[in-house]
Amino acid sequence: MTAVLAPAEVRRRPAFSLGRWLEREGVFSWLMVALPIAFLVLMVGYPFFYGIWLSLLDRPVAKPGVFIGLDNFINDWHNPVFRQVVLNTFVYTIAATILKMVGGLGLALVMNQDFRFKNLTRALLLLPFIVPTVLSTIAWQWILDPAFSVINWALKVADIADPGPSWLGNPHLAMFSLIMVNTWRGLPFYAITLLAGLQTISPELYEAATIDGAGRWTRFRYVTLPLLKPVIFIVTMFSVIFTFADFQLIYVLTRGGPANATHVFATYAFDIAMGAGQFGQGASIALSMVPPLALIILAMAIYLRSGKS
Amino acid sequence: MTVDRRNWKTRLLMLWLPLGVSLVFALFPFYWMAITSLKSNQELYNRKVMPLIVHNPTLKHYVDLLTETSFLEWTWNTFLVATVSTAISLVFGAMLAYPLARMRFAGATMVSFAIAATYLVPQPLLFVPLADLINRLGLGDTLTSVMLTYPTLLIPFCAWLLMGYFRTVPIELEDAARIDGASRLQTLVKIVLPLCGPGFISAGIFAFTLAQNEFLYALIFLTKTEVRTVPVGAIAELVKGDVFYWGQLMAAALLGSIPVAIIYSFFVEHYVAGLTAGSVKG
Numbered sequence: 001m002t003a004v005l006a007p008a009e010v011r012r013r014p015a016f017s018l019g020r021w022l023e024r025e026g027v028f029s030w031l032m033v034a035l036p037i038a039f040l041v042l043m044v045g046y047p048f049f050y051g052i053w054l055s056l057l058d059r060p061v062a063k064p065g066v067f068i069g070l071d072n073f074i075n076d077w078h079n080p081v082f083r084q085v086v087l088n089t090f091v092y093t094i095a096a097t098i099l100k101m102v103g104g105l106g107l108a109l110v111m112n113q114d115f116r117f118k119n120l121t122r123a124l125l126l127l128p129f130i131v132p133t134v135l136s137t138i139a140w141q142w143i144l145d146p147a148f149s150v151i152n153w154a155l156k157v158a159d160i161a162d163p164g165p166s167w168l169g170n171p172h173l174a175m176f177s178l179i180m181v182n183t184w185r186g187l188p189f190y191a192i193t194l195l196a197g198l199q200t201i202s203p204e205l206y207e208a209a210t211i212d213g214a215g216r217w218t219r220f221r222y223v224t225l226p227l228l229k230p231v232i233f234i235v236t237m238f239s240v241i242f243t244f245a246d247f248q249l250i251y252v253l254t255r256g257g258p259a260n261a262t263h264v265f266a267t268y269a270f271d272i273a274m275g276a277g278q279f280g281q282g283a284s285i286a287l288s289m290v291p292p293l294a295l296i297i298l299a300m301a302i303y304l305r306s307g308k309s
Numbered sequence: 310m311t312v313d314r315r316n317w318k319t320r321l322l323m324l325w326l327p328l329g330v331s332l333v334f335a336l337f338p339f340y341w342m343a344i345t346s347l348k349s350n351q352e353l354y355n356r357k358v359m360p361l362i363v364h365n366p367t368l369k370h371y372v373d374l375l376t377e378t379s380f381l382e383w384t385w386n387t388f389l390v391a392t393v394s395t396a397i398s399l400v401f402g403a404m405l406a407y408p409l410a411r412m413r414f415a416g417a418t419m420v421s422f423a424i425a426a427t428y429l430v431p432q433p434l435l436f437v438p439l440a441d442l443i444n445r446l447g448l449g450d451t452l453t454s455v456m457l458t459y460p461t462l463l464i465p466f467c468a469w470l471l472m473g474y475f476r477t478v479p480i481e482l483e484d485a486a487r488i489d490g491a492s493r494l495q496t497l498v499k500i501v502l503p504l505c506g507p508g509f510i511s512a513g514i515f516a517f518t519l520a521q522n523e524f525l526y527a528l529i530f531l532t533k534t535e536v537r538t539v540p541v542g543a544i545a546e547l548v549k550g551d552v553f554y555w556g557q558l559m560a561a562a563l564l565g566s567i568p569v570a571i572i573y574s575f576f577v578e579h580y581v582a583g584l585t586a587g588s589v590k591g
Contacts (some may be wrong), residue, residue, distance in 0.1 A: 019492070022492075022493075023492060023493055025412045025413055025414055026412075026413075026414040026415060028408070028412065028493045028494075029408035029412040029414035029417070030408075030414060030416075032404045032405075032407060032408045033404060033405050033408055033409075033420055035401070035404065036401035036402075036404050036405050036464065036468075037405070037420060037423060039401060039460070039464075040423060040424075040427055040461065040464065041423075043457065043458060043460075043461045044426075044427050044430060044435065044461050045423075046442075047435045047438040047439050047442060048430065048434070048435060048438070050438040050441075050442070051434065051435060051437055051438035054437060054438055054441065106327065107327070107331055110323065110324060110327045110328055110331075111328075113323070113324055115324060115328075119577070121328065121332070122577075122581070123573075123574065123577045124332060124335065124336060125331060125332065125335050126573075126577075126580075126581070127335060127336065127339065127570065128335050128338070130518050130569060130570070130573050130580070131339075131566040131569060131570065132521050132522045132524075132539070132540055132565060132566060132569060133522055133524070133540075134522075134524045134540035134541075134543070134544060135539070135540060135543065135561070135562040135563075135565045135566050136338055136339075136342075136562070136566070138543065138544075138558050138559070138561075138562045139338040139339070139341055139342040139345075139559065139562055140338055141553075142341065142345060142553075142555055142558070142559065143337075143338060143341055145555075147356075148353070148354065148356065148360075150341065150360055150361070153356075153360055184334065184335070184338070188335065189584070192581060192584060192585065193584060193585050196581070196585035197585075241429060241431060242431065244431070245431030245432065245433045245434070247432070247433050247524070247525050248524040248525065248540075251524075251528075252544060265433065266431075266432075266433035266525075269433060269436075269437065270433070270436070270525075273436075273437045273440070274440070274529060279437055279440075279441060282437045283437040283438065286433055286434050286436070286437055287434070289431070289433065289434060290434070293429075293431070297429055
């Protein structure tokens with residue numbers, strides 16, 4: 001390339017120097033970004049499109065694939081388990097998101113007061129979010145154990161129920177338990193991020209509102225909430241994307257059971273691709289996450305654009 | 310929000326009570342992990358014993374975990390994988406972030422779009438094709454397989470965070486270095502990078518904890534004991550069929566969490582800065 005470009009350069013400048021060419025913004029920038037971009041194209045871009053290709057194949061593991069068009073997606077559509085999976089994923093995502101958002105906002109408001117050991121408290125409250133999820137979920141599995149659940153022990157001692165319910169064995173309770181554990185893990189993220197957002201709100205606004213006779217609720221409703229809206233929105237969108245695609249928590253606690261009651265896209269795709277060895281079918285299930293996720297991201301993009309202009 | 314300091318009832322209701330409940334909810338599973346790991350099996354599986362405290366503490370589960378399983382090997386693997394993928398991600402992240410923060414070049418929009426798209430693509434979307442690729446490359450059951458795939462999860466975040474830090478370096482400093490004859494690369498290495506230490510710490514801590522947390526790729530790519538990471542090892546080998554070795558599981562969960570918790574406690578401010586950077590500024 002250099003050889004081809006050189007003559008033109010020579011005409012413009014008295015002496016072409018490679019060093020000077022490398023210093024040009026466009027050249028230097030691309031020299032910097034080329035390697036990481038190539039890496040991302042290879043490890044994310046290529047697998048993404050390869051996944052689309054796989055979803056169009058009948059491709060059992062360790063066998064060559066046969067092109068079958070959209071048959072995998074048509075099979076998904078007619079599969080009652082797949083429909084259950086779609087429903088489960090939405091229930092899980094919506095319920096956990098609402099709990100995390102409301103609880104996180106509440107905790108952020110509580111934390112946004114002056115008190116001693118504030119930094120220590122904040123650090124402790126973030127622990128569920130930073131500890132490896134699989135490891136903390138193992139602790140939850142033991143807390144929810146059918147025979148030795150500490151919750152059931154408490155229910156028994158309090159004379160509420162004996163024996164207590166099977167937290168992960170009953171289909172409805174299993175979903176409820178998963179939502180609670182997801183909330184436990186994700187709530188600190190909301191709380192700490194929203195707290196950072198709260199701290200950017202100028203105290204003078206509250207003082208002005210108070211002078212105008214606004215009570216606690218009015219200040220929250222007309223000062224805090226509008227100013228916090230962009231932060232709430234972004235945090236929620238990120239959280240929705242990762243809750244929607246959650247895998248580890250469900251895999252550890254229920255593996256999608258009992259009777260598929262807690263299977264979501266990720267765990268079901270894993271079962272079909274890795275358990276049953278149907279790579280093509282599994283890829284089609286995973287890809288079915290794209291339309292709902294794309295809508296969420298589109299909504300985010302539109303909101304952010306309208307907010308900025 | 311300002312609260313009337315003199316009114317202790319309000320203070321109790323609006324501060325200490327919700328804070329206390331939140332702390333108990335957040336920390337109870339860790340307490341439960343710790344005490345379970347210290348109980349003997351007789352105590353663990355005896356429903357007549359009050360379970361909230363340890364009556365006869367024993368380190369048996371820890372001894373068994375460290376001598377009868379490959380836990381130490383898993384810990385080493387986890388550490389190695391997290392360190393290498395964090396290092397790759399910081400270098401690549403900086404290489405993406407600096408031009409985006411400081412230069413005008415054709416395709417800059419495309420590059421930032423690629424980073425955003427990578428960040429928003431959830432892992433479960435890619436694991437099927439990646440599993441096939443890793444098998445074909447003959448990388449199954451090697452730590453290389455996860456060292457290559459984890460950076461895809463970490464680079465976008467590192468790039469994004471570092472971009473913010475690069476922008477805070479006064480452009481006059483860079484101009485002065487350039488006038489004195491420094492090349493662009495020298496300016497970056499000698500002027501900009503040293504000023505962005507906190508950014509690298511924030512991004513590094515965040516990437517490191519994410520890498521330690523990863524489960525799906527490790528579960529699929531690493532099926533042999535000697536290459537497993539702690540989360541996969543615990544799930545795959547401390548649960549035999551329907552038998553859960555609860556004492557050992559809890560000991561493994563606690564020991565596996567401690568390194569992350571220690572690193573985090575030293576850099577908690579950096580971590581929070583990293584966590585909140587994107588959403589609050591954006």
